[in-house]
Amino acid sequence: MITAVSELVKYYSSFVDAELLKAYLAGSRSEERDPMEHIEAGVQWICQAQDAFECGGVARSYSMIYQPYFRKSGWFAPYPETTGYIIPTLIDYARLVNSQELVDRALRMADWECRVQMPSGAVQGGMIDQASSPAIFNTGQVIFGWIRAFHETGEPAYLASAIKAGKFLVSQQDEDGAWRKSLSDFTMNSRMSSYTYNTRTAWGLMELARVTGDEEFEEAAIRNVEFALGQQLENGWFRSNCLNDPSQPLLHTIAYCIRGIMEIGALMKNQEYIARARRAADSVLARLRQDGSLAGRFNERWEPAVSWRCLTGEAQMAGIWGRLYQITGQPDYLKGLRRTNAALRKVQFLRTDQPGLYGGISGSEPIHGMYGRFEILNWAVKFFLDAQMLELSLMKKSDIRLQSNGLGDVASAN
Template sequence: MITAVSELFKYYSSFVDTELLKAYVVGSRSVARDPMTHIEAAVQWICRAQDAFEGGGVARSYSMIYQPYFKRRGWFAPYPETTGYIIPTLIDYARMVSSQELIDRALRMADWECRVQMPSGAVQGGMIDQASSPAIFNTGQVIFGWIRAFKETGTQKYLDSAIRAGEFLVLEQDTDGAWRKSLSNFTDGTSMTSYTYNTRTAWALLELAMVTGSEAFKGAAVRNVEYALGEQTENGWFRSNCLTQPEHPLTHTIAYCIRGIMEIGSLLKNESFLASAGMAADAVLARQRPDGSLAGRYNRHWEPAVSWRCLTGEAQMAGIWGRLYQLTGRPGYLEGMRKANAGLRRVQFMRTDQPGLYGGISGSAPIHGMYGRFEILNWAVKFFLDAQMLELSLMKKGDSRLESNDIGGFASVN
């Protein structure tokens, strides 16, 4: 494992752009600043990612190296899945700073999602320039964006697209609540037949049910959580919870699974769901290091399975702990969120003027870790923003515990 900066530079300078590597070495270790400065920089990165291509979608990532699998470097094509759930994040920030320009940006994202929606109502897997195949998880994530665009504008086309997507999800669901069909071509060749992290898809369906009154959407959401809880072990860990290594799931997909169960439990006031989500969240919190970081993967005993960090997952867990603090008032959750957020601010690219890096969050730390290797991922930036804005909201509001599900602010950002 390469650890020293000098070793990193020597090894990777043969195939990484030297200037970008210098920018990484200098720019990825931030001096502590106030959270709003970091939030503003991350929003600027999202805007540049959107502007990298025409149409309104957000570039999937920025890669410092040529990626043989994707056959490219630099800005990667727009990604429907993550553009979808970036929409609520950008609107939340726009409302915070009273920016109509940013709301318009978010609505351009939603318009683009309407245009690229598949005839079946599904959202395709992968980037927009890759072969199109329906993807259950991706479809659920874009529903969040359409719902938020509809609530923001009242424009019916957004709700219509969300309903079509929801109907597709209900149609494809098996009777036990799992989704085993339409998992996209990117799951071909894996041993997996279903994924427990689709609870985040179920959460989207329940949000859609709250808007439409559809019992079909609500029932499908509950069935999926019940299926997922059947995959939870006694210590809170979930089986079948990773695309490629279910025996060592990413912190990223662990957080997806927890968040879906937690939010559905909150919306339905289901204490059993909340307890199951809390058990898993507590297990991860117990593994948080003094600097706020987590391992990128955990085995069934909650033991670290890799030495590198998955920064996306850390940001997601920060958001989960912040939400659990709001729901329970337990100070340990607030402390966990703040430690994680502070650690993430320290690795945000702030000391560089390179447009693909400034304000970004890499997939892994160190950046040559095996998740989003040498990439700034748009979803890492999205979840970083969510967690930082939630902390800022809590700081401004004091305790900010919930008395109902009408929580407002950044508490329920998707």
């Protein structure tokens, strides 16, 4: 009883905070500035998140309030899943500004991922200070980081970790292409036996197949996409596509699902996969508001299900539309990317000296929305940077297409 009361006191008293008040009054947010300034600020936040701990991993988030579930505020422990796919983003920026220091930062992340990889080859669910359990999705995301580190250095240890992870994923896949085992202990209360957004895991396997030539990885990726397409309705919406509410999936997981199918389609030059990804992406684009924002959840009729925005999902959709512009040349996709990016630049924390906030992107807008409440999420910043760098590249080139070797393909890779 005393402990419960103490937790409530900590929770409510944490709202008495000057930075939180500024955030509500829009004082910490930015007017739109030069895109490169926004990108630089986002990278600075990633560096602060890595420096919050000495291990090399990136802090999961920075919480503006005391979170009773985690029993803390401020910086949360490093998160293996998202540190993994932050690696390519940071290297993309490092190459853009010619910074070996930032490449070295990214490689420290990759080294940490090698150290914390589970003996089975899996990557654990949750933060590094939580009980370790294998997680299919998390494992797939770290593969992107190991592959990029291998490409940058030629170091065999990175590829070895990626292959070990890939073999774990194949071993856990059911014959129909779904993953129902090793979904991490953090999903035990879920109403679903599998998640359609694991197409982003399949994309990781397909990238690994391209590096290794191992057909086993490619076949597993294709099986999962085929399973996912069986979950798609005629209007493009996907069933079983959310961690906690499949009737109105989060924009974040909607985007995960679309991206995996689209990128595998692009790698295979499979027009059916690209068309099915476009069906969903076009439905979301049609719901883009005049101010460039989107609802945080959508039901099976693509109707907005909540009033708040999921900023992570918006950045992901911006990246998807940018990639579809590269693939198809359709100008509406470029317009969608630019409108959404502009809306996101307006909610980035820039007018603050707080290191945990400066350059950050909150989970929701308003910040008390039901995704990453009162938190700056490292994956929100990652996808923000990807989308902003992709726009920067596209606006420098008059005719980018899928086979381009410019920054656009690199920055949008994952």
